[in-house]
Amino acid sequence: MASWRRILGGAAAALTAAAMGTVLQAAPAGASPASGDGIVSPSVVGGSQAAQGEFPFMVRLSMGCGGALYSPTIVLTAAHCVSRTGTNTSITATMGVVDLNSSSKITRKSNYVYRAPGYNGSGKDWALIRLSSPVTGLATLPIATNTTYDTGTFTVAGWGAAREGGAQQRYLLKATVPFVDDATCNSSAMYDGEVIPSDEICAGLVQGGVDTCQGDSGGPMFRRDAANAWIQVGIVSWGEGCARPNKPGVYTQVSYFASAIQSAASSLGG
Template structure:
């Protein structure tokens, strides 16, 4: 099984057709049937619970790294450079709310060397700051364990539609060894981190959640981002945990790039 046959968790919309829309790519071997449970297996987030969450107009999620820079997945965006085509929606859990803050992009910075395998992070500079709290990122592997929270407006079942309301769910850490076994050695352990209910499935990120955060509490009780929703086979299938960009690996590069935007 090659990485190119793994389903990315973004949408293919307009000119930004960056993710597979087929849940069973051509030539892939048969996989277990999807688990049609209601992010999958999650519940609605409360207004203001995760104030740094951002919905991006190409069909991805993101977080406010700073009040003017959004952290998302590389596979959600095009090449680095000036770009005014993306709208970031923030400040609400209901995307139809009249209180939503909408700001256009001005620049994209995609991880150097990104080619579809690993290094799945990118930054989007906004035309103006959004006066909301930001989410700090993990700079060491200290928090790359335990139970994580994921959030997004993506599908609540494999092949389902995008959501109006922000959803959240908890997913347990899956070791590199177990994730490698699940994906036949397709994981990049020093760049990716896995999470999910390995044997039973039922809870996971899904299409449209790409670029959103996987996070947990740090030693002070504050939220800290440890992952960026990247890819997986289907959504919430047993034996196929979600695969996330390991933020701590790229923290220094992310912060340095943000300072140049």
């Protein structure tokens, strides 16, 4: 399943450039997919540009992933975006802007990474990155602690590719995707039993056309709660290609791991 992950492992340098603010143009029409088997990772396909300040909790990570500001010192992302638990000062987090080239962007270096215990490439796809100093003036994104909000229509956002095999984006894109129930997502027409019902949640259109894509890994899937505030229900994890018919995005089901995430964040001082 590793080849389905929504990160461009072979293009890490380009992704780092994007996160550090270098302008990356969209790939020309007809560009080939990133991997030889045609299976690539996620960015937002079929989306539109987010407004400045619309999603202040969004984070771009220098290894080519996304994330969400869980607390002023903690970023929640995907386990497959990081290599291990331990001291790590190599990751740069960029926040506070839609345009990665903006002079108003906020950046922080990492000082520690916590990867979900037992992660082996299938399920348990979450991780925490502790920042070297707190971020002030930006809203954080609360996580769902039960399944109340695990259905309905969700919002996804990221700086990943706007089409399968495309380049990373300079501007944050957003889209909405509907929930797909476990039985449908695991049917022979879709993922044929590959999805882990307890760990993962599917979202996307049966006809395709809207999805996360390569470079969106680790970013949040979120919706409004009963108080009309944003709440995170998923983490961009994997999918077959981007926005293909009958291949919705597969996301880490945050509510299932909420207590473990909260406990780990607390241990990191967040």
